[in-house]
Amino acid sequence: LAAAGAAARGATAYVTLEPCAHRGGRGPACTDSLIAAGIPRVVIGEVDPDPRTAGQGIARLRAAGIQAEIGVCADEAAELHAGFRLRLKEGRPLVTLKLATSLDGRIALSNGESRWITGPAARARTHLIRAESDAVLVGSATARADDPELTCRLPGLSGHSPIRVILAGRVEPLLPLRLVRTARDVPTWIVTAETPAAHVREWLEKAGVRLLPAAADARGRPEAKAALMALGAAGITRLMVEGGGAVAAALLSAGLVDRIAWFRAPLALGADARPGLGPLGLTALDAATRFRRLSLEQLGDDVLETLIRAP
Numbered sequence: 001l002a003a004a005g006a007a008a009r010g011a012t013a014y015v016t017l018e019p020c021a022h023r024g025g026r027g028p029a030c031t032d033s034l035i036a037a038g039i040p041r042v043v044i045g046e047v048d049p050d051p052r053t054a055g056q057g058i059a060r061l062r063a064a065g066i067q068a069e070i071g072v073c074a075d076e077a078a079e080l081h082a083g084f085r086l087r088l089k090e091g092r093p094l095v096t097l098k099l100a101t102s103l104d105g106r107i108a109l110s111n112g113e114s115r116w117i118t119g120p121a122a123r124a125r126t127h128l129i130r131a132e133s134d135a136v137l138v139g140s141a142t143a144r145a146d147d148p149e150l151t152c153r154l155p156g157l158s159g160h161s162p163i164r165v166i167l168a169g170r171v172e173p174l175l176p177l178r179l180v181r182t183a184r185d186v187p188t189w190i191v192t193a194e195t196p197a198a199h200v201r202e203w204l205e206k207a208g209v210r211l212l213p214a215a216a217d218a219r220g221r222p223e224a225k226a227a228l229m230a231l232g233a234a235g236i237t238r239l240m241v242e243g244g245g246a247v248a249a250a251l252l253s254a255g256l257v258d259r260i261a262w263f264r265a266p267l268a269l270g271a272d273a274r275p276g277l278g279p280l281g282l283t284a285l286d287a288a289t290r291f292r293r294l295s296l297e298q299l300g301d302d303v304l305e306t307l308i309r310a311p
Contacts (some may be wrong), residue, residue, distance in 0.1 A: 001037045009038035017084075017141035018048035018070075021056035031060045036100045041067040044105025049085050065259070083134070085235030086258070092228035093239040095256055097248055098129060099276045100263040106273035107245070112145065114274075121300035124292075126242075127152045129261060131160040133240040135141035135231065138240040140168035147178050150242065151186055162240065163187045165231065168248055169221040171196045171211070175203060183208035191227045193220060224254045252289055257304070260291060260307040263299070 001008050019030035019042065027033070034042060042061055047070065048054055061068045078085075081095035100118045101107055108114035116123065130136050131152040138148065143166050151161040164179050164186060171192050174180055179188045188209050193216035196204070204211060212230045215223040220228075231239060241247060241257075251257050282288055292309035 001033055003038075004037075008291075012041040012043060013039050014043045014072075016045040016073075016080050018044050018046070018053060019057045020048060020050070020053045021060055022050075026090070029057075031057045034061065035066065038068060041069070042071050045072060046070070046074050046081065047090055049081075056124070056241060061071070066269045071195045080107075081099070083239075087232045087237045090224070090232075090254070092232040093134065093236045094258050095228065095241060095251060095258045096261055098126060098260040098261045099248070099249065100126070100265070101276045102265055102267050102269040102273070104268050104270070104273075105242075105266065105275045106269035107226065108274040109269060110272045110274065112274070114146075117267070118263045118302045119300040122265075122302040122304065124154060125299055126263070127154045127157070129240055130162050132155045134236045135163040135164045135165050135238075136166060136242055137165040137231075137239045138241075139192075140166055140170070140244050140249035141246065142176060142242070143168075143177055143179060144173060146243075148242075149178060149182070150180050155262045157257075158273045161186045163189055163236070165189045165191060167222055167227055168192045168194070168206060169216075169219070170194055171204070172200050175257070179209045180207055180209055191222050191230055193217075193222045203218050220264070223243045224256055228256060245275055245278040248276065249280055250260040252277070253280055255289055257289065258309050261293075262305045262307065264303045264305065265299055 002056060008123055013034060017109045017209050019034055019273065021029050023029050046059065048057060054238040057066045058070065086092065089122065100122065102117060130153065136150050138150065150164045152158060162237055166174060166179060168190055171194055173183045189212055191212045191214050193214055199209065212234060214230045215226040241251060290310040294306045294308050297304045
């Protein structure tokens with residue numbers, strides 16, 4: 001609206017979510033901005049579930065004489081806002097677990113070699129999922145072993161890299177990592193159950209890293225639900241989890257994986273290779289989290305299977 005200026009007067013605004021009726025940290029309520037801009041018609045995907053708005057935005061628009069149409073592309077809008085709704089309902093983000101494995105569910109050889117199990121098309125799709133996420137999370141073991149960038153490097157989308165999150169029991173071993181060294185360029189957060197020493201905290205703050213405290217599990221690592229709640233409180237609505245096997249197993253065991261993006265390469269690595277999932281400790285099949293397939297897509301020689309947790 002600010003960019004359009006006077007050209008917005010008399011135009012139609014199309015929005016996926018009901019314009020908010022409350023003032024946020026970024027400026028005035030969206031309804032007030034639309035009214036001030038002289039917009040006569042607003043087409044809305046779905047009503048805002050946030051109780052601070054929840055229909056009040058629509059009512060305010062109509063009271064100002066603006067035509068408000070609701071429910072256009074409602075299913076598509078609901079998909080866009082799935083993480084937002086879950087954060088409002090449960091306080092945590094929507095979790096998509098990304099796995100890139102061999103046919104037998106392995107992510108690396110026994111010696112640690114893993115580049116590249118999947119091909120260029122699958123890797124490009126991984127970058128797109130990053131761009132569609134608020135944050136991408138890895139465990140500290142994966143962060144130390146791979147020293148990844150976790151950015152979106154697709155042409156035209158480099159500015160859409162997510163917040164990088166490390167789940168860590170201990171913070172000091174993370175200091176040399178690229179994720180930490182580049183935190184001024186792309187935000188990096190560390191969720192930890194540890195209270196770091198003062199000099200470590202000071203070093204991280206100077207590097208631009210944000211620390212989020214979370215309750216510890218029995219091993220002194222951040223407890224899975226507590227970590228997600230900390231991220232939800234920090235505003236994260238869609239979280240992509242990229243590794244490793246222990247983090248994936250902890251989230252699955254706690255019933256906190258909502259979707260899976262499973263990339264499979266047409267090769268087998270054998271039982272001596274490293275598994276994509278750590279131990280789940282199941283003693284009955286009924287205790288396993290079940291998923292249903294949303295889609296199956298060919299990406300070069302690889303396959304992407306997208307699954308959603310079954311009700």
